[in-house]
Amino acid sequence: MLDKKGLTLAAIMGIILFVINLNYLVVMLCFLALAVIVTKHRYQMKKEMGIYEHERGWENVISNGTGPVIFALLTPYFGIIPYLCSISAVMADKFASELGVLSPNPISLRDLKKVKPGTSGAVSLFGTVMSLGGAVFIGLISMVLFSLSPSNILIIGLVGFIGSLIDSIFGIFEEMGIGTKGTTNFLCSISAGLIAIYLVNGGYI
Numbered sequence: 783m784l785d786k787k788g789l790t791l792a793a794i795m796g797i798i799l800f801v802i803n804l805n806y807l808v809v810m811l812c813f814l815a816l817a818v819i820v821t822k823h824r825y826q827m828k829k830e831m832g833i834y835e836h837e838r839g840w841e842n843v844i845s846n847g848t849g850p851v852i853f854a855l856l857t858p859y860f861g862i863i864p865y866l867c868s869i870s871a872v873m874a875d876k877f878a879s880e881l882g883v884l885s886p887n888p889i890s891l892r893d894l895k896k897v898k899p900g901t902s903g904a905v906s907l908f909g910t911v912m913s914l915g916g917a918v919f920i921g922l923i924s925m926v927l928f929s930l931s932p933s934n935i936l937i938i939g940l941v942g943f944i945g946s947l948i949d950s951i952f953g954i955f956e957e958m959g960i961g962t963k964g965t966t967n968f969l970c971s972i973s974a975g976l977i978a979i980y981l982v983n984g985g986y987i
Contacts (some may be wrong), residue, residue, distance in 0.1 A: 883911020
């Protein structure tokens with residue numbers, strides 16, 4: 783799924799996460815495995831729609847992996863929740879984009895009009911549900927690996943879901959020629975991590 787440069791960057795990020803905490807790497811590997819599964823799901827249909835991406839490069843690794851790695855490095859200051867929320871947001875966005883794109887009637891957040899599947903800044907009921915499911919899935923994995931409380935799992939799921947919605951909002955600008963898919967993905971993970979830091983500092987977690 784990744785070209786050589788993408789694999790190299792992914793390996794470097796994996797080493798960083800391994801050094802910080804082995805379970806951090808496990809969470810990332812779970813994300814990667816699920817990302818491959820949902821990307822392959824009904825790939826023939828996606829090919830016909832012109833939206834299937836068989837191989838991704840270093841830009842994709844940077845946009846999806848930089849945020850989580852940053853928050854992993856900030857663990858001594860804010861704990862593990864920002865990292866997990868960042869991963870949760872990336873997972874939510876992946877589920878929304880790879881599964882939600884199969885919904886026939888997405889609506890643009892810009893003008894609330896129907897647009898073709900795969901349009902940035904558009905949402906659908908099915909895609910929204912899938913997005914929430916992806917975020918919660920990371921929360922459940924985190925519960926097993928880090929023995930977190932149910933309330934923390936709920937926070938990880940909700941914050942990850944919000945991060946995916948933020949991605950969709952920035953997707954509006956992408957459709958207008960401002961930014962790229964990479965920048966929206968990066969902002970998705972960063973936004974979720976920053977929300978988590980706010981919750982940590984506010985004593986909500």
